[in-house]
Amino acid sequence: MVTEEQVDQVIAEILGSYRKDRKNLVPLLQAVQTKLGYLPKEAMKGIASFLEMPEVDVWGVATFYNQFRFVPLGKYHTVVCMGTACHLAGGRLILEALERELDIKVGETAEDGNFSLERVACIGCCMLAPVIIIKDKIHPKITPFKVEEALIPYKHEAQSEKS
Ligand code: FES
Known part of the structure; x- marks a missing residue:
């Protein structure tokens, strides 16, 4: 979890390396998200204050693009590929299985901060479709049943850290 101080520091560093120009809005949003994993308030x-524009306009632009996230990623960030090969190989069913197993919708982070779920286009290993990534580990040729299996170690780890 990123602290408020870290957020302030990252924002100050990023703003310091851009010109005060509204054309830089999207690059600024991307830079913050790359560094923090999401866009905090x-x-x-x-x-908004750096570019001297209303905050509501910054939100308007950020929410227009679905590349931006407004909640932190979970500890076990899970990515489901919905590129053509994965989609044709049953990606929709995999996505539904993940949503069911994690009890969150795509784009959300669970309240306890453990899991988050994101859909992406091709991740570059179509031969292994359908593919998911859990905490940077690729799970190839996944099925809805294997989704459940793949999540077990992470759920156990999360559980044992809680107790
Ligand atoms: S479409 Fe999923 S890896 Fe290429």
Whole structure:
């Protein structure tokens, strides 16, 4: 979890390396998200004041693009590929299985901060379709049944850290 201080520091560093130009809005949003994994409210405020534009306009642009996230990623960030090969190989069923197993919708992070779920286009290993990634580990030729299996170690780890 990123602290408020870290967020402030990252924002200050990023703003310091851009010109005060509204054309830089999307690159600024991308830079913050790359560094923090999401766009915290403080970042939106900081960018708005840096570019001297209303905060609501910054939100308007950020919410227009589905590449931006407004909640932190979970500890076990899970990515489901919905590129053509994965989609044709049953990606929709995999996505549904993940949503069911994690009890969150795509784009969300669970309340306890453990799992988050994101859909992406091709991740470059179509021969292994359908593919998911859990905490940077690729799970090839996944099925809805294997989704359940693949999540077990992470769920156990999350559970044992809680107790
Ligand atoms: S479409 Fe999923 S890896 Fe290429």
